[in-house]
Amino acid sequence: MIRPMQSHDAPDVLALLNWMDDAPEREVFAPDARALGEFQLECEDSLCFVQEGEDGVRAYCALSPFRGGMVLEGPLAEPGGALALGALAARAVQSAEGLPVYAFCARDNLPVRAALEAAGLNPMHTTDFYAAPVAALARTARTPEGYLLGTELPFELYRWLYRAAEDTWAGRLDWTPEQYDAHCARPDVRLLALWRGERAVAFAELELCPEEGRADLTHIAVHPAERGQGLGRALLGLSAAELTLFPEVRTLRARAHDHMRAARALYARAGLTHCRSIVTYLLEGEEEA
Structure with a gap:
């Protein structure tokens, strides 16, 4: 029953x-x-x-x-x-x-x-998760020549880069400056940005889960004009170096949908290994007449 x-x-x-x-x-x-x-x-x-x-x-x-x-x-x-x-x-x-x-x-x-x-319900996509020890990734940390590393990103630059780098992240384009500030102020959120001159060209966003011994790479974005310079891999190493400040965080985990070939290749080259696959299903709603 x-x-x-x-x-x-x-x-x-x-x-x-x-x-x-x-x-x-x-x-x-x-x-x-x-x-x-x-x-x-x-x-x-x-x-x-x-x-x-x-x-x-x-x-x-x-x-x-x-x-x-x-x-x-x-x-x-x-x-x-x-x-x-x-x-x-x-x-x-x-x-x-x-x-x-x-x-x-x-x-x-x-x-x-x-x-x-x-x-x-119909399957939409599969999301694969990858992981690597923080200590191993941190050994590769370096700021690429010609770039500067920062830990803050103004809202308008964040949204500009967010839009330019990956259109499937559309949910955050609706954020207000106040929502962005509140998100970045959370104690479990870390943001790293690579700058070339006055312009941010890439960023990585982390959410710490110390009770589970890991941090999640929730977003990594590289402007299309800057791709091919190794900035994604550099951000992985720099993110791991940031996480060494939190001894309880031992693993960095990242994810990629099945159509995100570049991200999958990046994680494989950086030494992350596949650990989990989740399928997203959807039953579309009934449209109003």
Whole structure:
């Protein structure tokens, strides 16, 4: 029986989340919390469903606000629960009321991928993740001759370079100066920029996750006119050197969508190794008449 999640279901759902954590191929988009109280708080803005069996909750799925639409958390089911995956995904999609629905899961999570596609979601792209030890990358750190390294970038130059370097990052083009300043002021964000004279020509943006022992390279941008000069690889080394200021951060992780051939080649040349693949799915919303 599929029904809305109730507070007494939370321990069973947490057990499912911990089971997911035990194997990379089970990964789906899911709540971060693994403690009871934190999980209940995280679910407050979500529409959560469970499938109940004789011994408690067998499967979980939720729908949360995301990018002007909704995102699926899950579906997630205990071993042998493939039918529950499909039923929960279909129930959640029905509750989206015509809004776009996104979903994310490991490329090797074939049962969930089949359930998502049966519910009408279509794969958009695959994002591959790469990682390398900070110490190894930091040994290559150097500022290229003719360039200066800075740790700040005015908003207008950031947006200009952001637009010139990669049009698929369109979300940040809507930021206000105040949003940009607030982002850069976060203690977990670091920004490095390479300047040639009065103009910034490349930047790398980092988000620190010290509790997980890593930092994520969230963006790396090189102006098209400056490509072929080794600036991307230089920024990787300089980013790692910046991270040596945080001993708890031992790994630098980067990502690239399947169409980003230049980024993939850069990470391979720099010694980063592939560690994870995530498929993004989308069910487009119903257009208003």
